[in-house]
Amino acid sequence: MPVWHELTEGLRRSGELLVIGITQEQHPDRCRLWAQWQGIEWPILWDPFNLTDSFAVPMVMAVDEHGVLQSMRLDPRRFDEQFGDEFLAVEFPEPKQQPADPHPAVREDNCGPARLAADDMFLTPEHAMARFLWYEKVHGAPMPEKEFDHAIRSMGMGLDGPADHFRLGVAHRLRYDSPFHHPEDFQTSIDH
Amino acid sequence: MMLIPSTIVLACLFATATSTAAAQRGGGVFRQGQPLPDLELPTIDGQRTINLADLGGKKVLLIQFASW
Numbered sequence: 001m002p003v004w005h006e007l008t009e010g011l012r013r014s015g016e017l018l019v020i021g022i023t024q025e026q027h028p029d030r031c032r033l034w035a036q037w038q039g040i041e042w043p044i045l046w047d048p049f050n051l052t053d054s055f056a057v058p059m060v061m062a063v064d065e066h067g068v069l070q071s072m073r074l075d076p077r078r079f080d081e082q083f084g085d086e087f088l089a090v091e092f093p094e095p096k097q098q099p100a101d102p103h104p105a106v107r108e109d110n111c112g113p114a115r116l117a118a119d120d121m122f123l124t125p126e127h128a129m130a131r132f133l134w135y136e137k138v139h140g141a142p143m144p145e146k147e148f149d150h151a152i153r154s155m156g157m158g159l160d161g162p163a164d165h166f167r168l169g170v171a172h173r174l175r176y177d178s179p180f181h182h183p184e185d186f187q188t189s190i191d192h
Numbered sequence: 193m194m195l196i197p198s199t200i201v202l203a204c205l206f207a208t209a210t211s212t213a214a215a216q217r218g219g220g221v222f223r224q225g226q227p228l229p230d231l232e233l234p235t236i237d238g239q240r241t242i243n244l245a246d247l248g249g250k251k252v253l254l255i256q257f258a259s260w
Contacts, residue, residue, distance in 0.1 A: 004255060017252070019255070023257060035236070046233060052231070063252035066227070101229065
């Protein structure tokens with residue numbers, strides 16, 4: 001991945017190209033330190049619950065000026081040809097379809113006051129993830145202990161496959177890093 | 193000449209087809225030829241959020257990776 005950082009640094013600084021990273025990790029600190037070490041200044045998005053449904057990394061993608069994904073699995077050894085001639089130099093047509101929302105329940109508006117009241121007893125995993133991602137932004141205050149516990153209990157119900165287990169592990173890690181951590185949270189986050 | 197068991201051949205073909213299909217399918221919510229999804233995520237420094245569907249206006253290099 002650092003090779004792409006080096007290859008595109010000039011393009012990024014000139015404003016011709018925007019570089020965005022997406023990392024799926026339980027905790028953002030490791031990636032933040034790594035980015036600092038590599039001298040990476042471009043934004044890196046944190047996707048702890050794997051909402052992008054990543055199945056293999058790295059995945060290097062070229063997105064045109066209209067937001068359409070034009071190329072995947074770019075090869076840095078063919079940078080001039082594949083990225084330069086076949087992508088940067090091309091003017092792409094506008095798309096005909098609108099972007100889809102792959103996770104409509106994992107949004108800011110699904111952890112607002114009305115949603116919190118409605119979910120008093122029944123909390124879907126998607127709404128639980130919304131709380132972890134958006135609670136502090138929506139409410140202007142860190143998520144309280146009862147919301148942490150409620151969200152984790154909900155995500156621990158009906159686990160179906162590795163993805164659910166990974167997400168539950170993330171939830172435990174997030175609570176471990178909070179003022180309300182349970183002693184077993186760290187180990188539980190690893191076990192899942 | 194050693195004959196390769198048919199099960200191994202089939203397994204290799206399946207793996208190739210799967211990886212090819214997977215590459216064409218792309219990284220989960222990402223589909224080649226399609227707009228980026230309407231998906232908002234926070235940055236690792238927690239300072240802001242970015243919606244992938246709002247990345248228009250200039251060309252983008254999007255990299256999914258792990259720091260480990």
